[in-house]
Amino acid sequence: MILFFDIEQDEPFFENVQIFAAPKVLQEMIRYAEKWSKLTEENENEKIFLRALLNELPAFGARLLHLEITLPNENRLQTVLSHLHDHYTHPIKMEDIALLSNLSLRTIERLFKKETGMTLVKYQQLLRIIKSLELLSMGELTISQIAYKVGYQSIQAFTNSFYTVMGYRPSAFIQR
Incomplete structure (x- = not known):
């Protein structure tokens, strides 16, 4: 609300x-x-x-839940960023990201960490949690449906990830 x-x-x-x-x-x-x-x-x-x-x-x-994502300013990371936002529900394939950006994996990780303060995997986790918060607030899907919809392979993995980021279980955000 x-x-x-x-x-x-x-x-x-x-x-x-x-x-x-x-x-x-x-x-x-x-x-x-x-x-x-x-x-x-x-x-x-x-x-x-x-x-x-x-x-x-x-x-x-x-x-308070300090939930924020810093977007990188580095132009060379824009294709990486677009790919992450378009494919956050899938596992990160570093080879795909390297091909898209024409950068080495090491350079991508170094630049991304410098610009955002987090790894690509952590960034993807936050994207998934933010999307799950949106879905939870709508109250139309179950927690398990949301977990699979945002890319988690199990409800337990989703719940653990959600708790790590938010400090609460997903059920705390369900509209009753």
Whole structure:
């Protein structure tokens, strides 16, 4: 779920987009607020409730998920990047990447690590997890369907990878 607030708070938490698993109490608060009218007139009770929710968000988000991918600026890596984004569901074939980019495997790995701070394999893992988060939030597929759809060969491999990156099990992100 995505929440937007027009805030005037001087809290570092509110300076960036935040992604975190909402605890049950926050989920229920949001569901409760969803039932209100969408009229533009202000309601004092709604304002008090939303102010309380806003005040508690930094505490709810204490275990933030810093999930970001740095894109390489190096022009020679653009074909590598395109290939990874188009084929993240398949195992990385370094020979294919070398042929596409006309670079040696060693050069590709060195440049990619320098530009992004991660290996090609780690980059692919993050792409898969980001895509799985999108699919989980839609609530249309099971965890096993999502695992196979984003390229994992087993549910256990997906769950372990997801937990390593996110710090939570995939089930924490399923919309109920």
